[in-house]
Amino acid sequence: MAAKGGSFLIEEVEANAIFTPEDFSDEQKMIAKTTEEYVMGSVMPEVPYLEKHEFDRSVKLLQEAGELGLLAADVPEEYGGLNLDKVSSALIAEKMAVAGGFSISHGAHVGIGSLPIVLFGNEKQKETYLPDLADGTRFAAYALTEPGSGSDALGAKTTARLNEAGTHYVLNGEKQWITNSAFADVFTVYAKIDGEQFSAFIVEKGYPGVSTGAEEEKMGIKSSSTRTLILSDAEVPVENLLGEAGRGHVIAFNILNIGRYKLGVGTVGSAKRALDISLKYAAERKQFKTSIANFNLIKEKFGTMSSKLYAAESAIYRTVGYFEERMSALSEEEQKDGKAIAASIAEYAIECSLGKFFGSEVLDYIVDEGVQIHGGYGFMEEYEIARMYRDSRINRIFEGTNEINRLLVPGTFVKKAFKGELPLFEKAKELQGELMTLMPEEPGGELLAQEKMLVKNAKKIALLAAGLAVQKYGKGLEAEQEVLANIADLVNLVYAMESAVLRTEKAIAVSGEEKNKQKVLYTQIFCQEAFNEIEVHAKETLVAIESGDSLRMMMSVLRKLGRHTPINVIAKKREAADRLNESLKYVV
Amino acid sequence: MNLYVLLKRTFDTEEKISISGGRIQEDGAEFIINPYDEYAVEEAIQLRDEHGGEVTVITVGSDESEKQLRTALAMGADKAVLINSEEDLDEGDQYTTAKILTQYLKDKEVDLILAGNVAIDGGSGQVGPRVAEGLGIPYVTTITDIEVNGSDVSITRDVEGDSEKISTSLPLLVTCQQGLNEPRYPSLPGIMKAKKKPLEELELDDLDLEEADVASKTKTIDIFMPPEKAAGRVLEGDLSDQVKELAGLLRSEAKVI
Numbered sequence: 079m080a081a082k083g084g085s086f087l088i089e090e091v092e093a094n095a096i097f098t099p100e101d102f103s104d105e106q107k108m109i110a111k112t113t114e115e116y117v118m119g120s121v122m123p124e125v126p127y128l129e130k131h132e133f134d135r136s137v138k139l140l141q142e143a144g145e146l147g148l149l150a151a152d153v154p155e156e157y158g159g160l161n162l163d164k165v166s167s168a169l170i171a172e173k174m175a176v177a178g179g180f181s182i183s184h185g186a187h188v189g190i191g192s193l194p195i196v197l198f199g200n201e202k203q204k205e206t207y208l209p210d211l212a213d214g215t216r217f218a219a220y221a222l223t224e225p226g227s228g229s230d231a232l233g234a235k236t237t238a239r240l241n242e243a244g245t246h247y248v249l250n251g252e253k254q255w256i257t258n259s260a261f262a263d264v265f266t267v268y269a270k271i272d273g274e275q276f277s278a279f280i281v282e283k284g285y286p287g288v289s290t291g292a293e294e295e296k297m298g299i300k301s302s303s304t305r306t307l308i309l310s311d312a313e314v315p316v317e318n319l320l321g322e323a324g325r326g327h328v329i330a331f332n333i334l335n336i337g338r339y340k341l342g343v344g345t346v347g348s349a350k351r352a353l354d355i356s357l358k359y360a361a362e363r364k365q366f367k368t369s370i371a372n373f374n375l376i377k378e379k380f381g382t383m384s385s386k387l388y389a390a391e392s393a394i395y396r397t398v399g400y401f402e403e404r405m406s407a408l409s410e411e412e413q414k415d416g417k418a419i420a421a422s423i424a425e426y427a428i429e430c431s432l433g434k435f436f437g438s439e440v441l442d443y444i445v446d447e448g449v450q451i452h453g454g455y456g457f458m459e460e461y462e463i464a465r466m467y468r469d470s471r472i473n474r475i476f477e478g479t480n481e482i483n484r485l486l487v488p489g490t491f492v493k494k495a496f497k498g499e500l501p502l503f504e505k506a507k508e509l510q511g512e513l514m515t516l517m518p519e520e521p522g523g524e525l526l527a528q529e530k531m532l533v534k535n536a537k538k539i540a541l542l543a544a545g546l547a548v549q550k551y552g553k554g555l556e557a558e559q560e561v562l563a564n565i566a567d568l569v570n571l572v573y574a575m576e577s578a579v580l581r582t583e584k585a586i587a588v589s590g591e592e593k594n595k596q597k598v599l600y601t602q603i604f605c606q607e608a609f610n611e612i613e614v615h616a617k618e619t620l621v622a623i624e625s626g627d628s629l630r631m632m633m634s635v636l637r638k639l640g641r642h643t644p645i646n647v648i649a650k651k652r653e654a655a656d657r658l659n660e661s662l663k664y665v666v
Numbered sequence: 667m668n669l670y671v672l673l674k675r676t677f678d679t680e681e682k683i684s685i686s687g688g689r690i691q692e693d694g695a696e697f698i699i700n701p702y703d704e705y706a707v708e709e710a711i712q713l714r715d716e717h718g719g720e721v722t723v724i725t726v727g728s729d730e731s732e733k734q735l736r737t738a739l740a741m742g743a744d745k746a747v748l749i750n751s752e753e754d755l756d757e758g759d760q761y762t763t764a765k766i767l768t769q770y771l772k773d774k775e776v777d778l779i780l781a782g783n784v785a786i787d788g789g790s791g792q793v794g795p796r797v798a799e800g801l802g803i804p805y806v807t808t809i810t811d812i813e814v815n816g817s818d819v820s821i822t823r824d825v826e827g828d829s830e831k832i833s834t835s836l837p838l839l840v841t842c843q844q845g846l847n848e849p850r851y852p853s854l855p856g857i858m859k860a861k862k863k864p865l866e867e868l869e870l871d872d873l874d875l876e877e878a879d880v881a882s883k884t885k886t887i888d889i890f891m892p893p894e895k896a897a898g899r900v901l902e903g904d905l906s907d908q909v910k911e912l913a914g915l916l917r918s919e920a921k922v923i
Binding site: 105108111112115119146147148661 | 682693733740851853854855858861
């Protein structure tokens with residue numbers, strides 16, 4: 079059975095228990111390659127036109143994607159899909175991300191657009207829509223956000239009223255910033271029946287009263303269409319109610335989880351691309367008669383970018399692995415039951431949120447440094463990095479802002495603890511008992527011993543901070559958003575550090591130290607820098623929670639848990655960058 | 667129509683080549699179907715779709731080559747044959763490969779064999795023609811268009827940038843040049859199906875060949891990288907002085923005049 083969501087914080091995890099990118103099968107690699115070739119060969123030449131909102135071209139490209147099977151990964155076979163494993167599906171999302179705004183069109187169609195019907199549609203609805211969505215005959219969009227309700231999704235104002243004949247729901251309202259709205263045929267729309275029961279509906283663009291507004295002018299992802307969906311006495315047949323009346327939030331929250339999960343995966347693909355083009359640029363760009371790639375400050379950038387990328391990639395594919403393990407363990411019957419699938423997804427709500435905010439922040443860091451490496455040219459639109467920089471920004475906002483996602487992490491932990499799913503409070507208590515007698519450790523001399531020690535102590539620090547916060551604030555914790563965000567950061571860094579360490583360990587067990595030197599460097603660099611951050615977050619948190627003697631005591635505990643001899647990250651980064659400069663692409 | 671494609675696994679065109687100990691380093695490198703062989707696979711699939719029949723892709727190599735064969739199957743080829751020479755042979759040359767392929771093909775009912783014009787690694791362009799010679803069938807190299815009508819074949823071939831039209835007949839071997847077609851990406855359903863398509867693995871023994879029968883006819887004496895290109899120079903000063911300086915440099919430094 080796959081690990082329980084969130085259990086990484088309180089359990090020791092073995093390298094063999096996690097999935098890593100080194101575990102891709104030949105077939106999965108082939109699927110990734112087809113996606114890559116499609117993106118580089120078919121999509122990239124069209125991007126300049128897509129950026130100018132020539133969406134006829136998006137439709138053609140999506141149709142081509144349909145012919146290749148790139149729209150069918152998550153659709154069951156009986157409805158014309160391929161029902162691929164979750165790793166393949168993630169690889170498609172990763173490789174597609176390079177296409178910038180177009181990947182948002184693709185992702186919105188296959189993800190938040192099609193999945194509500196895949197997971198929550200009834201037999202008739204699936205038969206009607208899925209074959210067309212899987213092969214690119216029709217395209218899908220998702221309409222949740224309204225001018226007045228963003229993060230507060232359930233505050234929607236759009237209403238639905240059953241007509242007198244009982245044949246149609248009449249929908250009224252406006253849905254804002256709807257991806258694919260220029261050409262989508264099918265929308266999942268949320269509205270409140272009689273202004274009360276939050277529910278989901280399948281709305282076709284041809285229904286009376288359905289129209290779209292003007293195309294928005296966005297800062298980035300311009301290659302995707304974004305408009306308002308206007309519902310003005312829109313007539314939706316009663317059989318198009320999706321799921322149960324008043325249960326729309328179940329659909330909305332589960333789809334959001336998937337959206338977050340896929341967004342995280344996508345950031346890995348974009349980050350790799352930004353790193354690769356920056357490496358190539360630095361090699362070509364000569365100043366003071368030498369490639370700027372040879373300068374140590376540029377190497378420092380590459381060392382940091384790549385180690386962060388390695389950690390994000392390791393963490394996000396670890397989550398992909400959990401999904402795959404859990405989904406493939408479902409019986410055939412359960413696989414057809416959207417609720418069973420949704421429960422599997424909800425299990426990893428914490429990991430989904432971590433991947434979303436960590437992935438998007440790593441990507442933002444990498445495109446920012448990418449522009450910096452390009453210098454003035456990076457500010458010019460003819461260089462791809464400029465578009466990537468603009469495209470990246472939205473990732474920290476949509477699918478739940480990074481702030482909302484941070485708040486969800488400790489919130490979900492506490493919920494799981496109260497439900498008895500995770501023995502969080504017991505572990506926290508156990509730890510507090512241990513603290514009095516705590517002695518600082520010295521790591522052994524073997525490879526990664528220090529990093530493993532840092533992970534172990536980072537878990538204790540995170541648990542300590544979380545435990546103290548729950549103790550101090552109780553139910554009032556919800557209002558302590560700064561503390562909650564700090565705890566989310568601690569948890570995230572634990573997950574990322576541990577994922578990097580375990581991935582490297584697993585790879586070494588298979589192919590030896592010599593072939594995994596680069597992985598070791600990334601792991602050492604990332605763990606050192608992450609641990610530095612952990613100390614800052616923890617200190618701030620303890621100071622906010624405790625005072626007087628107990629603060630002094632906790633600070634001394636933190637010092638003990640934090641004691642280690644730092645590695646020389648400058649030297650490690652130079653070494654990692656040298657290898658990157660040789661291969662001119664992200665290598666592990 | 668019985669179509670056979672000769673396929674080679676080669677370095678990805680994006681790989682940087684490095685040499686160590688007199689050998690090209692393969693560690694961690696990405697491998698692909700030789701791009702010219704990809705044209706051959708695509709053309710074979712199109713001809714099969716038009717005329718019916720079966721496409722078999724063959725390679726001489728090691729276990730590693732299975733991936734490229736699976737890719738060809740995913741593109742739409744029907745069967746694959748891997749002649750695994752890894753255990754029997756330390757090294758081979760074009761003679762070796764052609765001899766093995768000829769031996770395999772000689773008792774098959776062959777209508778059309780398609781190969782790449784050259785492989786992007788060795789670049790000899792010899793294996794195809796040698797196989798045709800071994801089988802005693804005609805061959806046409808560097809084709810950019812082919813039409814089959816019964817047993818008549820009309821071909822356009824690339825001759826150093828010009829085109830030449832040729833009429834010939836089956837059985838035949840052709841080598842494929844850029845411009846012949848746009849190879850398709852393997853579709854996802856194609857990739858799923860490829861798992862279940864037959865891939866036969868043979869060793870020299872199965873073909874009644876001894877090591878000595880296929881021993882290289884050539885010896886590789888040295889492998890080295892092309893010399894690094896020196897930086898260019900911009901001459902300055904009066905135009906007539908520049909011309910004089912250039913002529914002098916061509917004589918004394920470049921030694922070309």
